[in-house]
Amino acid sequence: MAGHEEKMIPPTRVLIVEDSLDDAEMDVHLLRSDGFDIEWRRIESEPAYIEALAWPPQIILSDCSMPHFSALRALELLRAHGTDIPFIVVSGTVGEDTAVSLMKAGAQDYVLKTNLARLTQAVKRELREADIRRAERETRTSLQESEVRYRRIVETAEEGIWMIDADSRTTFANGKMAEMLGTSVEEMAGRSLFDFMEETDRQVAQRNIERRRRGIREQHDFRFRRLDGSHIWTMLSTSPVLDQNHQYRGALAMVTDITQRKAAEDAVRRQEHLLQLILDTEPECVKLLDADGRIVQMNAAGLAMLEADSIEQVMGKSSLSFIKPEYREPFQSLTREVLQGGSGTLEFEVIGLKGTRRWLETHAVPLTTSRGRMVLGVTRDITARKHAEQQLDYLAHHDALTALPNRTLFLDRLQQAIIDAERRGRHVGVVTLDIVRFKTINDSLGRESGDALLRSVAERLSAATRKGDTTARLGADEFALVMADMASANDMSRVSQKILEAFGRPFRLDGQEIHLSAVMGIALCPGDERSAAGLMRAAEIARHRTKKQDSTPYQFYSHDMSEHAEEILRLEHDLRRALDRQEFRLHYQPVVDARTRRAIGIEALVRWHHPERGMISPMQFIPLAEETGLIVPIGTWVLREACRQARAWHASGWRHLDMAVNVSAVQFARADFADTVRAALVESRLKPRSLVLELTESTLMRASEEGYEKLAVLRGLGVSLALDDFGTGYSSFAYLKRLPIDTLKIDRAFINDIPLADDSNAIADAMIKMAHSLDKHVVAEGVETEAQFMFLKSHGADAIQGYLLGAPMDAERLGQWLAGHSGK
Ligand code: C2E
Ligand code: MG
Ligand code: MG
Numbered sequence: 001m002a003g004h005e006e007k008m009i010p011p012t013r014v015l016i017v018e019d020s021l022d023d024a025e026m027d028v029h030l031l032r033s034d035g036f037d038i039e040w041r042r043i044e045s046e047p048a049y050i051e052a053l054a055w056p057p058q059i060i061l062s063d064c065s066m067p068h069f070s071a072l073r074a075l076e077l078l079r080a081h082g083t084d085i086p087f088i089v090v091s092g093t094v095g096e097d098t099a100v101s102l103m104k105a106g107a108q109d110y111v112l113k114t115n116l117a118r119l120t121q122a123v124k125r126e127l128r129e130a131d132i133r134r135a136e137r138e139t140r141t142s143l144q145e146s147e148v149r150y151r152r153i154v155e156t157a158e159e160g161i162w163m164i165d166a167d168s169r170t171t172f173a174n175g176k177m178a179e180m181l182g183t184s185v186e187e188m189a190g191r192s193l194f195d196f197m198e199e200t201d202r203q204v205a206q207r208n209i210e211r212r213r214r215g216i217r218e219q220h221d222f223r224f225r226r227l228d229g230s231h232i233w234t235m236l237s238t239s240p241v242l243d244q245n246h247q248y249r250g251a252l253a254m255v256t257d258i259t260q261r262k263a264a265e266d267a268v269r270r271q272e273h274l275l276q277l278i279l280d281t282e283p284e285c286v287k288l289l290d291a292d293g294r295i296v297q298m299n300a301a302g303l304a305m306l307e308a309d310s311i312e313q314v315m316g317k318s319s320l321s322f323i324k325p326e327y328r329e330p331f332q333s334l335t336r337e338v339l340q341g342g343s344g345t346l347e348f349e350v351i352g353l354k355g356t357r358r359w360l361e362t363h364a365v366p367l368t369t370s371r372g373r374m375v376l377g378v379t380r381d382i383t384a385r386k387h388a389e390q391q392l393d394y395l396a397h398h399d400a401l402t403a404l405p406n407r408t409l410f411l412d413r414l415q416q417a418i419i420d421a422e423r424r425g426r427h428v429g430v431v432t433l434d435i436v437r438f439k440t441i442n443d444s445l446g447r448e449s450g451d452a453l454l455r456s457v458a459e460r461l462s463a464a465t466r467k468g469d470t471t472a473r474l475g476a477d478e479f480a481l482v483m484a485d486m487a488s489a490n491d492m493s494r495v496s497q498k499i500l501e502a503f504g505r506p507f508r509l510d511g512q513e514i515h516l517s518a519v520m521g522i523a524l525c526p527g528d529e530r531s532a533a534g535l536m537r538a539a540e541i542a543r544h545r546t547k548k549q550d551s552t553p554y555q556f557y558s559h560d561m562s563e564h565a566e567e568i569l570r571l572e573h574d575l576r577r578a579l580d581r582q583e584f585r586l587h588y589q590p591v592v593d594a595r596t597r598r599a600i601g602i603e604a605l606v607r608w609h610h611p612e613r614g615m616i617s618p619m620q621f622i623p624l625a626e627e628t629g630l631i632v633p634i635g636t637w638v639l640r641e642a643c644r645q646a647r648a649w650h651a652s653g654w655r656h657l658d659m660a661v662n663v664s665a666v667q668f669a670r671a672d673f674a675d676t677v678r679a680a681l682v683e684s685r686l687k688p689r690s691l692v693l694e695l696t697e698s699t700l701m702r703a704s705e706e707g708y709e710k711l712a713v714l715r716g717l718g719v720s721l722a723l724d725d726f727g728t729g730y731s732s733f734a735y736l737k738r739l740p741i742d743t744l745k746i747d748r749a750f751i752n753d754i755p756l757a758d759d760s761n762a763i764a765d766a767m768i769k770m771a772h773s774l775d776k777h778v779v780a781e782g783v784e785t786e787a788q789f790m791f792l793k794s795h796g797a798d799a800i801q802g803y804l805l806g807a808p809m810d811a812e813r814l815g816q817w818l819a820g821h822s823g824k
Contacts, residue, residue: 010039012039013056016043016060017049017071023063031120036120036123044068044069049069053078062087062089064102072105075087084137086108086126087107088108088126090110094110155174159256160177160254161176162253162255163252164251180224180234181226181227182230198225204222217238221235222234233258233261234257239252282301283301285305286299287379288375289374290371291372293319293320293335297311298314305379307354308352322351324349335375338364340366341366342366343364343365346364347386358383362377364378385770401454402454402458404473409472410472410482414535417484421485426485426486430481432474432480433518438476438516441453441514441516456509468484469481480536492524492556496554503516520546521542523556571621572628572630575621578610584606584634586605587605590801591779599657600656600658602814603808604638604660635663643681646691649818657818658720659691660692662724663693665696681717693714693722694722695721696728711740722742724747725745726771736776737774742777744767746767747781751781751782751802755787768795780792782802783801788802805821806821
């Protein structure tokens with residue numbers, strides 16, 4: 001079985017170059033008898049030899065010389081063939097020279113035919129050595145091949161490969177690496193790593209190498225300097241190169257060029273930075289909220305509004321946490337709306353991180369981002385405007401001196417009390433009251449003391465009433481009270497008594513005791529009247545009667561109190577004839593430019609010369625004319641006369657003068673009002689833009705949609721519109737914004753106390769600012785002193801009207817005035 005296994009090894013192929021068959025067979029016999037399993041061929045010519053080499057033999061045994069061939073020739077051919085087959089010369093004795101030349105030609109050994117016993121041993125040895133040589137050769141070629149392979153990989157790599165030694169000198173760099181650095185592989189050899197970086201980056205590189213020394217492999221970005229001085233950003237995968245003893249011998253890096261990626265990143269970063277810069281100079285807050293209302297981004301203005309020193313303080317916080325609780329619900333519903341694609345505006349109050357409250361107005365729109373839909377809000381600080389509005393609102397409803405409700409609020413409360421009383425079967429009483437001879441007291445004590453007294457009166461009256469009642473100041477020394485929710489009319493006597501008691505004790509002023517007394521008129525509902533205005537009128541008639549009779553301090557209204565009514569009837573009768581009798585005149589008051597003091601306009605003010613009573617103030621007869629409707633023909637006359645006069649002045653050279661005409665609510669309400677204006681313009685041939693129509697807040701407040709259309713028609717005619725007595729009615733900012741008005745005339749009530757009272761100053765200033773924020777021209781009325789003029793001028797009022805510059809005067813006197821005050 002062992003023999004069978006041996007046969008598995010192929011026999012050794014032996015080529016015998018020998019002319020003698022016997023000798024050849026002798027060799028074979030010897031080898032086989034020594035245990036060799038061989039396969040053999042014998043040749044004795046050159047062609048056969050060449051052919052046999054292709055067999056190929058594993059060993060050649062060759063005679064030295066043959067008739068047609070020789071060992072030397074065979075060796076020569078073998079070399080030419082390039083194969084490493086052991087060659088043993090087997091011959092008779094040859095000369096030493098021949099032996100040497102045979103060995104030189106490459107024979108491994110030679111065995112004398114006379115000493116053939118050596119043959120087997122020689123063959124064995126040569127076969128073994130040939131094996132070793134072959135193995136060596138094979139390893140060498142495979143090593144060479146793999147080196148070639150690696151070199152190819154390294155050279156064609158898309159990445160740079162860079163090896164440095166322990167002194168950071170380049171031991172290897174591939175072509176790609178050299179190309180990245182703008183140099184050649186040869187240039188790089190031996191060069192220090194540090195030659196390829198900026199001074200400023202060396203420390204970082206040094207630290208990196210330190211980590212390599214500690215055996216750490218890692219990936220990081222690094223900037224190299226190319227040979228031409230430009231930079232290249234790379235990503236390095238570096239690992240240390242260690243020897244068998246784990247000593248640091250250098251480092252290897254795979255290097256990727258990320259310059260483009262870096263440039264793109266830088267561009268994005270620069271863009272973001274630029275955007276942030278732009279947003280930060282934006283005076284309005286720009287913010288981005290996520291779907292849960294959390295702050296994602298906010299500019300500098302926004303941070304200031306929330307009193308945050310840095311974005312970190314608000315980032316990720318819910319915007320709701322800054323919003324006052326009562327505005328959270330509307331804020332959330334706006335957020336929901338915006339997230340569904342809508343948009344909207346909201347006013348709300350916030351409390352900043354340092355506790356400051358602010359009013360903000362935000363406009364929110366949806367913004368689709370990589371993180372989903374968000375809310376982009378642009379927010380303005382409207383605190384100043386809100387305060388001005390609240391101030392105006394307060395002013396519109398309160399008396400500045402006593403802080404009591406004024407007539408507007410009083411009537412409102414009275415109306416409400418009447419409605420409540422009717423529903424619940426209760427009674428309402430109204431008291432109007434004035435102080436006896438207050439004017440005399442005021443004149444003798446001085447205005448300041450007079451004011452102080454009025455404040456004390458206000459206090460005592462308020463103290464005399466219950467909660468739910470209203471005490472108001474209606475005029476100089478005129479007060480009124482609503483007694484709401486009374487069980488019976490009899491309660492009213494008790495209340496009147498209490499009010500009288502309030503005047504029972506003397507008032508103290510600067511150590512002085514002053515006795516005041518009051519006269520009152522009282523009206524009741526149900527009973528006397530059912531409307532607030534009617535009830536007020538009834539109470540006033542009753543007070544009038546109290547004064548006349550001078551016997552009791554108060555009277556209840558009764559229907560026979562017709563005296564007042566009669567008076568009114570008489571006046572009405574006279575008023576009806578006044579137009580026909582040409583008893584009306586126009587007076588004119590100049591309006592000057594605040595900066596140049598030159599006349600820029602004229603206001604026409606109507607006067608009634610009553611044949612018996614003399615001059616009657618428009619304050620007295622205009623309400624009556626409105627009540628009776630007579631204001632319409634009177635107003636038309638005023639309009640025509642003013643236009644005619646304006647045109648006459650224009651013709652005399654004062655072409656720049658505007659003519660302002662007051663328009664009553666009753667006139668404005670007429671459907672043909674615009675036609676009347678047009679007719680007056682056509683008739684007078686006055687340029688429309690020289691005509692200013694003055695309308696009051698209450699007129700406009702009452703204006704319906706139709707009223708707005710009328711304003712538009714008037715604007716269409718080319719005339720200007722002014723809002724007269726601004727501040728005395730209730731004009732919200734939002735409302736004013738919508739009105740097509742060119743000019744606001746600040747009522748003289750707000751000018752009076754300038755510049756001595758701080759609150760008046762602040763109010764006037766706020767009004768001017770607000771008007772300018774709406775692009776309206778501002779005229780201040782009732783300016784009587786130089787100090788008022790200077791204050792208003794320095795706070796930006798555009799034009800000034802008042803006694804300081806000129807009281808209302810007739811046309812002739814105004815002509816003279818103009819000659820003195822206005823260059824033509
Ligand atoms: P208004 O339109 O606000 O007119 C300004 C009033 O202030 C005028 O009172 C004017 O004489 C007065 N005034 C002007 N400068 C000063 C000043 O420096 N100090 C003081 N204390 N008062 C000054 P007047 O003429 O008594 O007119 C009162 C109101 O009657 C007017 O207020 C206006 O609402 C109305 N009115 C006058 N004429 C007409 C008119 O033709 N048609 C209509 N519908 N109303 C008129
Ligand atoms: Mg006016
Ligand atoms: Mg006015």
